[in-house]
Amino acid sequence: MPGFEVLGIEERKAINKLFDEGGILFAHGFTNRRKKYHVREFERELAKKFNSKYSLPVSNGTSAIKIALKSLGVKPQDEVITQSFNFIATVEAIVDLGAKPIICDIDETLNMDIExxxxxxxxxxxxxxxxxxxxxxxxxxxxxxxxxxxxIPILEDNCEAVGGKYGTRFLGTLGDIGVMSFDFAKIITTGEGGAILTNKKKLYKYCKEYHDHGHQNNSKFPRGNDTSKIAGFNYRITELQGIIGKIQLKKLNFILSENKKRYQILDQNLSKYFKIRKIEKNSSQNFETYIIIEQDTKIRNQILKILSNYEYGTRNLPDAIKWHCSYYWKRAVGTEGVYNSKAANKLLKTCIAIPIWLSRTKSDYIKLSKKILDLKKK
Ligand SMILES: Cc1ncc(COP(=O)(O)O)c(C=O)c1O
Structure with a gap:
């Protein structure tokens, strides 16, 4: 969440500079009007940061999923398995390709249930x-x-855990292809935006061409006479997003470490008294949300009241559960998908997701945990 909280003077200065350097141009062409290619630089910096052979910034996380699915050859009538706790974008991308989303249950990690x-x-x-x-x-x-x-290939939807790791590897780089979102509510933001990561040249090549009308960016020809092999679409981002993305990426380590301090305060104070979301052993989070699982409706409502009174809000659970649980998406997942999401809906309804705000200090989080603890001790 905090990307927008640290948008500041650096991004403003960079935007001004952009105007001096040629303006809000395409990510390609206009060589005589420009000094830099910010989107291309952002692309290289993303690959370097996340230790991925290739990266491709695209217009948003939703289009990133769709492009990645296309690169894997997903076609109408194919089945794509994803999980019941999710954001509707993932299922929309599947449906948009004419494929069928198959909904898999979640476990106490609130992620995909292996069995x-x-x-x-x-x-x-x-x-x-x-x-x-x-x-x-x-x-x-x-x-x-x-x-x-x-x-079966894996497409990691890492729109919500940018900066998190499994083992020593960044999330989004463990499967065949991975995606990230930089929308306004994400840990780093370009307003709208996203990216694809992959180590597979063939997939990268497809994504790069597809997201840019099929352009192969053949260096032998001017763009107007470029070669192409596939029918594509336009999912490019602008230099404006590219330049902001580069700065936000530099702030990621700071955001992660500040998130972690606040998260740990909640965890140290609350985990002895509440059931907490289970975290995979060999992983590290980006610490943007702390999730309590509370069966007692009365206590749950009291916690929600505290979060509302002190203007923390919740991070989608429970306030936006209808956009984050496939139980509510009959329009996209059909009756079978709704049935497969029943257990998840029951579990998610007992969850309270506390957002980690950088605009709130560590002592704010100490006070918050004390208020919440008081309820349990009463
Ligand atoms: C899990 C998940 N997938 C995909 C998306 C879509 O990303 P975007 O908003 O950039 O299209 C989001 C955004 O909230 C998300 O949370």
């Missing part, structure tokens, strides 16, 4: 999309093992 994943695989399964929800990793070891066994 249910095994049950959901069929001969029609063309991809698996684990979604690292609210900053925390899925069980990538088991998901990778299963995917390998059945030779």
């Amino acid at each position: 249910d994943l095994k049950k959901k695989i069929s001969r029609k399964t063309k991809a698996i999309i684990p979604v690292h929800m609210l900053g925390a990793s899925c069980n990538m070891k088991e998901i990778t093992r299963i995917a390998k066994k059945y030779k």
Whole structure:
């Protein structure tokens, strides 16, 4: 969440500079009018930061999922497995390609349930999309093992856990291809925006061409006479987003460490008294949300009241559950998808997701945990 909280003087200065350097141009061309290619630089810096061979900034996380699915060859009637706790974008991207979303249950990590994943695989399964929800990793070891066994590619939806890791690797780089979102509510932001990460040249090449009307950017020809092999679309970002993205990326380590301090305060104070979302053993979060699982409706409502009175709000649970649980998306997942989301809806309704705000100090989080603890002790 905090990307927008640290938008500041650096981004403003960079935008002014952009106007001196040629203005809000395409990410390509106009060589005589410009001094820099910011989107291309952002692309290289993303790849370097996340230790991925290739990266491609695109217009948003939703289009990133769609482009990545296309690169994996997903076609109408194919099945794509994803999880019930999610954001609707993932399912929309599947449906937009004419494919069928198959909804897999979640476990106490609030991410993909491994046993249910095994049950959901069929001969029609063309991809698996684990979604690292609210900053925390899925069980990538088991998901990778299963995917390998059945030779199904993995597309990691890492829109919500940018900066998180599984083992020593950044989330979004463990599967065949991964995506990130830089929309306004994400840990780093370009207003709207997203990116694709992959180590596979073939997938990168497809994504790069597809997101830019099929352009191959053939250096032998001017763009107006460029070569192409596939029919594409336009999912590019502008230099304006590219220049902001570069600065936000530099702020990521600071955001992660500040998030962690606030998260740990909540954890040290609350985890002895409340059931807390389970975190995968071998992973590190981006610490943007702290999730309590509370069965007692009365206590839950009292916590929500505190969060509302002190203007913390909640991070989608429970306030925006209808956009984050496939139980509510009959229009996209059909009756079967709703049925497969029943258990998740029951579990998610008991969750309270406390956002980590950088604009709130560490002592604010100490006070908040004390207020919440008082309820449990009463
Ligand atoms: C899990 C998940 N996937 C995909 C998206 C879509 O990203 P964007 O808003 O950049 O299109 C989001 C955004 O909230 C998300 O949370």
